[in-house]
Amino acid sequence: MLTALDKKLLVEVADIHDIPQGAYNIRKNGEGIIRNNSANIEIISKKDKPGIDILIKPGTKNESVHIPVIISEEGLNDIVYNTFKIGTNSDVLIVAGCGIHNGGSEKTQHDGVHEFFVGKGAHMRYIEKHYGEGKGDGERVLNPKTIIHVEEDGVVELEMDQIKGVDYTIRDTYIKLYRNARLIVNEKLLTYLDQSAESKIVVELLGEDASAQIISRSVAKDDSKQVFYLSLKGHSKCRGHIQCDSIIMDRAKVSAIPEIVAHHSGAQLIHEAAIGKIASDQITKLMTLGLSGEEAEETILQGFLG
Amino acid sequence: MLELINIDVELEGDNGWDKVLNDINLSLERNKIYVMTGPNGGGKSSIAKTIMGIHKPSRGKILIDGIDITDMSISERARRGIGYAFQTPARFKGLKVKDLLNLAAGEREIDHCEILYNVGLCAQDYLDREINSTFSGGELKRIEIASLLARQIKVALFDEPEAGIDLWSFQRLTETFINLHQKSDTTLVIISHQERILRLADVVIMVENGRISEITNKDKILEEISQLDTGCEHRDNCGKGVMEYADCIR
Ligand SMILES: Nc1ncnc2c1ncn2[C@@H]1O[C@H](COP(=O)(O)OP(=O)(O)OP(=O)(O)O)[C@@H](O)[C@H]1O
Ligand SMILES: [Mg+2]
Numbered sequence: 001m002l003t004a005l006d007k008k009l010l011v012e013v014a015d016i017h018d019i020p021q022g023a024y025n026i027r028k029n030g031e032g033i034i035r036n037n038s039a040n041i042e043i044i045s046k047k048d049k050p051g052i053d054i055l056i057k058p059g060t061k062n063e064s065v066h067i068p069v070i071i072s073e074e075g076l077n078d079i080v081y082n083t084f085k086i087g088t089n090s091d092v093l094i095v096a097g098c099g100i101h102n103g104g105s106e107k108t109q110h111d112g113v114h115e116f117f118v119g120k121g122a123h124m125r126y127i128e129k130h131y132g133e134g135k136g137d138g139e140r141v142l143n144p145k146t147i148i149h150v151e152e153d154g155v156v157e158l159e160m161d162q163i164k165g166v167d168y169t170i171r172d173t174y175i176k177l178y179r180n181a182r183l184i185v186n187e188k189l190l191t192y193l194d195q196s197a198e199s200k201i202v203v204e205l206l207g208e209d210a211s212a213q214i215i216s217r218s219v220a221k222d223d224s225k226q227v228f229y230l231s232l233k234g235h236s237k238c239r240g241h242i243q244c245d246s247i248i249m250d251r252a253k254v255s256a257i258p259e260i261v262a263h264h265s266g267a268q269l270i271h272e273a274a275i276g277k278i279a280s281d282q283i284t285k286l287m288t289l290g291l292s293g294e295e296a297e298e299t300i301l302q303g304f305l306g
Numbered sequence: 307m308l309e310l311i312n313i314d315v316e317l318e319g320d321n322g323w324d325k326v327l328n329d330i331n332l333s334l335e336r337n338k339i340y341v342m343t344g345p346n347g348g349g350k351s352s353i354a355k356t357i358m359g360i361h362k363p364s365r366g367k368i369l370i371d372g373i374d375i376t377d378m379s380i381s382e383r384a385r386r387g388i389g390y391a392f393q394t395p396a397r398f399k400g401l402k403v404k405d406l407l408n409l410a411a412g413e414r415e416i417d418h419c420e421i422l423y424n425v426g427l428c429a430q431d432y433l434d435r436e437i438n439s440t441f442s443g444g445e446l447k448r449i450e451i452a453s454l455l456a457r458q459i460k461v462a463l464f465d466e467p468e469a470g471i472d473l474w475s476f477q478r479l480t481e482t483f484i485n486l487h488q489k490s491d492t493t494l495v496i497i498s499h500q501e502r503i504l505r506l507a508d509v510v511i512m513v514e515n516g517r518i519s520e521i522t523n524k525d526k527i528l529e530e531i532s533q534l535d536t537g538c539e540h541r542d543n544c545g546k547g548v549m550e551y552a553d554c555i556r
Binding site: 217245279281282284285286287288289290291292293299300302303304305306 | 358360379380381384385389390392394395396397398399400401402405406409410412453457
């Protein structure tokens with residue numbers, strides 16, 4: 001059922017080399033094709049619209065769910081709605097991500113809407129990778145929308161990567177943190193040619209002692225464009241920190257638009273944003289170790305995007 | 307052997323072009339330790355950077371084992387065995403100590419622990435750390451030195467390696483230089499203001515005002531240091547307490 005091409009896409013977006021352990025649902029060209037439930041994790045198709053409900057029982061520990069989406073058809077416009085219920089005190093890894101192979105000239109698009117309800121004391125690590133390939137000149141478009149509700153004492157780690165081949169993306173992330181909930185976001189973005197990427201992350205720190213840390217690193221090459229709109233809103237005694245760091249090259253354009261809003265005198269919010277070219281002392285140092293200028297540049301960018 | 311013949315270097319500063327090196331002539335032999343010293347701003351780092359290819363001379367030639375490398379890039383010189391540990395090392399967001407050492411080593415197999423031990427660092431604590439702004443000045447200096455030790459090198463240039471390194475590790479560092487000297491026939495050039503480093507020197511090179519003012523041996527320099535007047539003879543007559551301006555009575 002999975003072609004060699006599909007398997008390659010799965011490796012890129014979900015690091016899946018074989019059928020994954022635990023629960024999974026693989027969606028290909030707009031349809032779920034393989035699914036597996038585990039004792040604690042149930043995946044059910046939605047009745048009213050495309051997508052799935054992922055139900056994780058309270059207390060589930062050290063389990064993972066893989067829900068990659070792969071698209072190899074040109075001209076497809078796939079929209080999917082996924083809802084995650086993460087039971088109280090559970091500890092899970094969720095690997096999503098979308099890989100598009102567009103070999104044709106028509107636009108291929110995937111818009112994933114993900115909503116997460118993270119229960120009290122639960123810990124969720126969510127990894128989302130976006131990847132595009134294919135020789136055709138058809139655009140590869142990904143517009144994910146992510147909504148996360150984190151209940152008391154919940155911890156959410158988000159890793160969002162877009163390293164290759166996506167022509168156009170608008171990423172919209174909205175997170176609500178209740179009492180003592182903690183959020184860590186690591187975003188990585190690379191754009192080149194005339195790609196365009198926009199990332200909007202809005203975090204509402206609602207409950208007392210909620211905390212959020214957003215680290216966004218990006219590299220913009222060639223004629224590509226990036227816009228970051230990162231916002232922290234503190235509604236109680238809370239802490240938040242945004243670090244937005246971009247390396248700009250060639251004729252690229254990057255905007256970093258910070259917003260920190262405090263509705264409470266106990267809110268402690270910091271925004272740091274920096275845009276600049278690769279530091280020349282770094283390039284020189286690597287050249288003194290025998291790397292060529294290009295190798296040095298590549299090494300620095302790779303390290304930066306980790 | 308590394309030779310600098312009639313080297314001039316001009317650099318563009320805030321007030322236009324500035325001649326920072328003036329007619330530098332040096333022959334540096336294998337298996338010898340050279341310590342370069344002299345006043346701040348004298349041109350020591352500039353000489354090292356010119357050997358490494360970071361500064362391009364406006365006049366003169368640089369030869370290594372008789373081969374003219376004057377027009378070679380930094381990378382080419384590195385591949386020919388020249389290495390430079392910077393006075394102010396770069397920091398890298400995202401590059402780990404392990405990565406830097408591996409890049410330095412190239413194809414060669416290296417013993418990371420041994421190398422870090424030689425600069426007084428514990429491998430377990432440092433190998434996986436990013437060389438970013440969380441590194442202290444002294445730690446950064448040590449990693450920089452380690453990045454030269456990881457390489458097979460003909461000419462090693464260390465620019466004030468002891469700066470920022472604590473007293474306890476200083477001993478280790480000098481031992482590391484002695485070891486390197488005994489185990490290989492590397493030409494060691496150490497830029498330093500430290501007496502204990504000066505004691506390692508086969509040859510001492512004094513650099514002042516963009517020129518080599520003296521090439522001598524350590525005994526002479528150490529003798530001079532011991533006789534140096536350490537302060538100003540009028541210090542006792544200087545004003546004291548809170549003052550709006552300072553006026554020298556000399
Ligand atoms: N990029 C540059 N452009 C212009 N002038 C420079 C540049 N780099 C160094 N200089 C000048 O060249 C002179 C020599 O500098 P250099 O760094 O070689 O001195 P140094 O002997 O290493 O001093 P220190 O002991 O303080 O390290 C100084 O006057 C310095 O201001
Ligand atoms: Mg110097």
